[in-house]
Amino acid sequence: MHLIFGVAPERIVYANPCKAESHLKYAASVGVNLTTFDSKEELEKIRKCHPQCALLIRVKAPDDGGARCPLGPRSGATHSRAYRGAIAAARTAFEAAARLGMPK
Numbered sequence: 113m114h115l116i117f118g119v120a121p122e123r124i125v126y127a128n129p130c131k132a133e134s135h136l137k138y139a140a141s142v143g144v145n146l147t148t149f150d151s152k153e154e155l156e157k158i159r160k161c162h163p164q165c166a167l168l169i170r171v172k173a174p175d176d177g178g179a180r181c182p183l184g185p186r187s188g189a190t191h192s193r194a195y196r197g198a199i200a201a202a203r204t205a206f207e208a209a210a211r212l213g214m215p216k
Contacts, residue, residue: 124144
């Protein structure tokens with residue numbers, strides 16, 4: 113088994129929001145098969161460079177509701193209301209996926 117910094121590739125999520133094509137190809141070559149995306153452009157790049165990669169969609173919260181920093185780049189909220197918008201946005205994404213017949 114090939115380890116990357118002591119971690120098995122199947123335990124790694126490639127979560128850079130803007131991935132270089134060469135990095136996606138490297139991830140494919142070493143067995144890192146799970147990544148995030150948040151735009152059509154990123155999705156098309158992943159499909160081109162690492163078509164077998166499993167995907168996690170990044171959903172930007174519409175309202176930070178009192179977070180120490182915006183929930184888009186980091187989640188540092190001190191009040192529960194900061195999560196309401198994020199949870200509602202995630203629910204909308206899951207409902208849209210279900211309507212399109214995508215797996216849970």
